[in-house]
Amino acid sequence: MKNVVLQLFVLVGFVRVASAYPQYQLSRETTCTSCHVSTGGGGLLDSMGEATASDINQFPGDPRFLHGAVDLPSWLLVGGDFRAATGMSDRGAGPAFVVFPMQMELAAAVTKGPVTVMATAGTIRPDEDKPASILLLREHWLQWKSESSGWSVRAGRFAPVYGQRNAEHNWVSRRYGGAPLYGETYSAQLAWIDDTFEAHVTGFVADRWFPSAERGDGAALYAETRLRSDTAVGVMARFAASHDEHRSQGGVVVKRWWEGPRLLLAAEGQLVKQSIRNAAVRSQWLGQLVATKFLSNSMFLDVGIGHFEPNVAMEHVGRTAVDVNLHWFTWSHLELIASARAHLLGLGSGGPTTGYGLLQVHYRL
């Protein structure tokens, strides 16, 4: 029993937060902020987002909070995400059965005119000596979004807008690409978003009271333009400085949608320079290519390959991840995801090849 419990807690390391599906950005000729309360995309859905959720479900159902059982006033949005997974995982010593919770989080937003206040409350693996540390107020911010132009301002605790910001466990681009899981900071963001162009500039400082995955202070820029209705190109730059390291990085994102075969290709590439205090300067690079194929209105398959070189001065330490995810939006609020990953070190010559095969259940409150 102890071993099962230990396994559960150990594999909370696979946790992920609700994010977004950029697959709907070009395929529906919309922007992330059309469906999400946050101008950074991801997280709590607004009324348009709920309508989209209803549209993509295989079976009918009310997409509103608690399936419409509770009528909320127009100024209040409430939601939540619950995820759990089971399957087989091999971390280098052979495959083992795993079952674990991934996310348990509630969110609420109050809107009056152009101003929104949003907060989340959820759980995270606690310090065994401090049980109260299980509670995590991951995001809390105030946002002003112009009702007559594309300008918006947001301030509070949230992850700086950077990279593709998708829900897929794109391990390479998220952990090593400047958008780590639970990487929220205290941030101030200025953004412009319209139908063909968006730009987000964020200044941030690390949370000194409840530290997140981002320990540095710095700034991030993400800008993306629609060259055509089916093609978007983005550029990004990020800098963070902590007591232990300075990190500068930048790159590009390209997305292309083909309406006929219902196929999206999204590519990302970055260069990173890391200066480690009292140690070394190392150059890194990463690249990621994801192909998404819509099999139906309610199901899409994505296949991705990502590579990260943590230090170009070393051989056989590069990490390559091949991911396959099948998403099925079943009944209202319920998504099933079948995921598989193969992970190679040094393209197979730098250590054991590992991976997993999981079935994830995602319930959106």
Added chain:
Amino acid sequence: MHMNYGNRALIALALGSGCATEAPPPTFDYIRTAILAPSCATSACHTERSRAEGFAFDTREAADEALAGLVAPGDPDGSWLMDVLTTDDKERRMPVDAPLADEEIELIRQWILAGAQR
């Protein structure tokens, strides 16, 4: 250290952009910041917040405290850190999501063998 042509080209690009790159030193600061923190101090594991098994690697101070109990200076084979990084035990092998590269583990071994100075 031998590098392939791809990485040489990237170094040229990096150098051309004013970025230097160096072979990694087997030191506490490098190992902690470049290897242990990104691989072990992830969102719900060995951070100061979660302290899985009582260990954290996301700050120098926490890592210093953790490694004092995890390594036997001069004795890599007698160090619990090396054991969990290389064991064939499915439940104890670390990290939980993907292993460290052999060269990264070797760097840690060299550091321990040299006395694990912090």
